[in-house]
Amino acid sequence: VNRPYVFINVAASADGKIDTAERKGATISSPRDRQRVDRLRAESDAVMVGGRTLHDEDPRLTVKSEALRAERVSLGLPPNPAKVSLSSRLELKGDCRFLNSGPARILLFTTSRTSAEQLDMLRAHQAEVDVTPQAAVDLGHVMRTLQDAGVRRLMVEGGATLNFELLRLGLVDELFIFVAPLIFGGEKAPGLASGPGFARQAALSLRLVQSEQWEDEGVLLRYQLRKGN
Numbered sequence: 001v002n003r004p005y006v007f008i009n010v011a012a013s014a015d016g017k018i019d020t021a022e023r024k025g026a027t028i029s030s031p032r033d034r035q036r037v038d039r040l041r042a043e044s045d046a047v048m049v050g051g052r053t054l055h056d057e058d059p060r061l062t063v064k065s066e067a068l069r070a071e072r073v074s075l076g077l078p079p080n081p082a083k084v085s086l087s088s089r090l091e092l093k094g095d096c097r098f099l100n101s102g103p104a105r106i107l108l109f110t111t112s113r114t115s116a117e118q119l120d121m122l123r124a125h126q127a128e129v130d131v132t133p134q135a136a137v138d139l140g141h142v143m144r145t146l147q148d149a150g151v152r153r154l155m156v157e158g159g160a161t162l163n164f165e166l167l168r169l170g171l172v173d174e175l176f177i178f179v180a181p182l183i184f185g186g187e188k189a190p191g192l193a194s195g196p197g198f199a200r201q202a203a204l205s206l207r208l209v210q211s212e213q214w215e216d217e218g219v220l221l222r223y224q225l226r227k228g229n
């Protein structure tokens with residue numbers, strides 16, 4: 001296969017939303033779930049978010065636990081997985097958390113709509129920026145590039161648009177969903193996968209491989225994508 005092993009991790013409300021309609025990056029995970037996510041990150045070669053999550057939330061995407069970072073280093077790995085994002089037009093600030101939290105390799109994918117000044121600034125931060133002459137970033141190309149960069153295990157942490165595109169293109173192997181005991185509602189609140197959606201007969205079929213009920217009343221679901229979707 002020409003791509004890494006890809007899994008999506010999301011925290012969702014009981015009605016399947018990954019943020020409220022306000023779209024301010026609501027906290028959905030419980031403290032225990034944040035530890036689980038940190039371990040998943042530590043076990044990955046790279047962590048990816050969509051361009052909107054990147055710009056609106058400026059995530060660090062680093063491993064929070066010092067012990068987990070030390071474990072990686074003892075295995076001969078860098079302390080943090082590589083950080084990956086994609087946007088047709090990157091507009092990051094030089095002092096943003098994404099570029100300055102680390103140490104971590106940074107891989108960005110964009111188009112010629114990103115300004116030359118922005119590219120200079122990103123490269124001055126040691127970010128590796130892939131600029132396509134095409135109108136949009138091609139996720140197949142992203143996957144091949146990550147594979148060539150040595151990424152074997154890729155964790156995707158949203159958002160809804162990126163999740164849908166990866167699922168639509170058959171680029172996802174597994175899904176981890178932490179369901180919090182909350183209802184967000186709201187037509188504008190993003191769900192696990194947005195985009196145009198699938199007709200019923202084209203819906204992706206999943207295989208439930210794990211389900212856990214936690215004391216914090218969260219539920220952890222782990223699914224694999226069925227072959228033949």
Ligand SMILES: NC(=O)c1ccc[n+]([C@@H]2O[C@H](COP(=O)([O-])OP(=O)(O)OC[C@H]3O[C@@H](n4cnc5c(N)ncnc54)[C@H](OP(=O)(O)O)[C@@H]3O)[C@@H](O)[C@H]2O)c1
Binds near residue numbers: 023028053087
């Ligand atoms: N609860 C959770 O686990 C969780 C995790 C992450 C995010 N979120 C939530 O998700 C929401 C953001 O999701 P979102 O759907 O608005 O945006 P998103 O998925 O974070 O980012 C989508 C953007 O990525 C860029 N992109 C470039 N090439 C792409 C391609 N080939 N396919 C898909 N995307 C491509 C596009 O930006 P350009 O237009 O710049 O090209 C696109 O608009 C926020 O509310 C955030 O809080 C929740």
